[in-house]
Amino acid sequence: MEDHFSVKYLRKECLPTPFCPGCGNGIVMNCFFKAIEELGYRDLRNFVFCSGIGCAAWIPSPHFKADSIHTLHGRAIPVAMGVKLVKPHLKVVVFGGDGDIAGIGLNHLVHAARRNLEITVIMVNNMVYGMTGGQVAPTTPEGARTTTTPYGNIENPLNTAELMVSAGAAYVARWTVCHIFHLKRSIKKALKKEGFSFIEVISQCPTSFGRRIGMRRAIDMIKWFRDNSIPIQKARTMKKEELKGKIIIGEFIDKEADGFCKKIYKLIEKARGGS
Ligand SMILES: Cc1ncc(C[n+]2csc(CCOP(=O)(O)OP(=O)(O)O)c2C)c(N)n1
Ligand code: SF4
Ligand SMILES: [Mg+2]
Known part of the structure; x- marks a missing residue:
């Protein structure tokens, strides 16, 4: 552990993490560290991490040796x-x-995507409210059993990656925890992007979700992701019915556009009488 490349980015006094054995959050954390190491960051002093509430929100805070804000x-x-x-x-x-x-x-x-705000959002999609016991979420697959949908979810899951594209994000990608090299590459791209970048990572929560859908072991969920992932290029050639239950992975958009901060600082210049 002492020699592991990630140690320099972690607060040792905050370890171990609170994640259950087999949780996907550790994979996402590791991919993030690998990405920033390959980008040449030897520490996290150029970063600020913000998170809300939930298991995934614990990925940066308090574990990263960086400024982080755990919000509402x-x-x-x-x-x-x-x-x-x-x-x-x-x-x-x-x-x-x-x-x-x-x-x-x-x-x-x-609204962050619409404004093309120059931040990166990494959303760990385990398809439920994991921390609170596995209630249905807007991302829960149709038909899935959760603690609040014991007869199966009757709602359509939200396609957050597609929503981000239509809202105006500069970079959008979706991977699963099986696709660690792709995920790492996307994190590197996202961190270098000037505008708003969004990465969705399909991940396993064996504790609050897997065991309710007959996948008690993390490995069963990971195999489910592996066997049902369809690259976006292939998905574009398939019929809607063929894509039912599949996970579309890949880069959804990668474009250049001025970000919100850049525009606002220009505006301030202008208001002050500059050109
Ligand atoms: C305002 C408010 N409403 C509800 C809660 C209870 N709560 C805590 S975590 C959570 C869900 C977290 O789910 P998700 O964001 O998917 O994270 P996960 O635990 O699955 O990683 C909820 C509803 C809260 N803390 N604050
Ligand atoms: S409850 Fe689920 S998401 Fe939360 S730490 Fe455990 S396995 Fe991970
Ligand atoms: Mg969740």
Whole structure:
């Protein structure tokens, strides 16, 4: 452990993490560290991490040896926006769960994408409210049993990645915890992107979800992700019915556009009488 590359980014006094054995959050954390190491960051002093409430929100805080803010449930993005506006030279990264980011905090996500705010949001989608015991979330697959849908979920799950594209995000990708190299590459791209970047990671919660859908072991859920993932290029050639129950993975958009902070600082210049 002492020699592991991630140690330099972690507060040893906060370890071990609170995650259950087999939880996907550790994989996401590790991919993030690998990405920043490959980008050449030897520490996290150029970063600020914001998170809300939920298991995924614990990924950065308090474990990362960095400035981090653990905010209210769903409110990490407005806090991140405040940080970015005041300190535009810092990299601001939000970690959160699907309930936090695409449920209670969805409005903030949409508006951050619409503004092309220069932050990165990493949403760990375990398809339920994991921390509180596995209640249905806006991302729960149709038909899935959860503690609050004992007869199966009757709602359509939200396609958050597609929503981000239509809202105006500069970079959007979705991977699962099986796709660690792709995920790492996307995190690197997202951190280098000028505008709003969003990465959705489909992840396992064996404790609050897996055991209710007959996948008690983390490995069963990981195999489910592996066997049902369809690259976006292939998905575009398939019929809607063929894609039912599948996980579309890949990069949904990668474009250049001026970010919100850049525009606002230009506006301030203009208002002060500059050109
Ligand atoms: C305002 C408010 N409402 C509800 C809660 C209870 N609560 C805590 S975590 C959570 C769900 C978290 O789910 P998700 O964001 O998907 O994270 P996960 O635990 O699955 O990683 C809820 C509803 C809360 N803390 N604050
Ligand atoms: S309850 Fe689920 S999401 Fe939360 S730490 Fe345990 S396995 Fe991970
Ligand atoms: Mg969740």
